[in-house]
Amino acid sequence: MRTGNEPSTARSPLRMRLWLSLWGMVWALFGLVAFVATGRAGWAAACGVLLVITVTDLCVVVHRLRQGPHYQPGRDIPPYEPDRGGRGRYRR
Template identity: 60%
Template sequence: MRTGSEPRTARSPLRARFWLCVWGLPWAIFGAVLFALLGQSGWAAACAALALVIAVDMAVVVRHMRQGAHYQPGPDVPPYQPPRPPSR
């Protein structure tokens, strides 16, 4: 819900999520390989699953970034009225 108090310089968190994925994916892969070499199959599977989640998140983020900006109402559009609770 829009409140009308959004900053004019607001930025999307997609770039931050992308760079966190770029940082986290190699570490998750490294952990999976290291634990597999050490014979810790449970931890290796957990790191591999985390790497898969990170890779899927990265794909979603890149897709959203390539879609570009979506319509956002300008400053001349008043904020939406909050929903009213149902009357009894």
């Protein structure tokens, strides 16, 4: 929801998520290889699951980065009226 007080230089955290995903992927892969080499199957499985999660996150981030910027209303568009706590369409 747009409140009207967003900074004009706001940036997406996707690039930070990209680097954190890469960092996590490297460490999960290192842990997987190290634990398989030492014969610790439980820890290797945990690192394998973590590796799958980081690769999935990396794919999502790359997909969203390739989508490009989305429409953002300019300064001439007034902010949305805040929810005053009234009974909305989907509230119970």
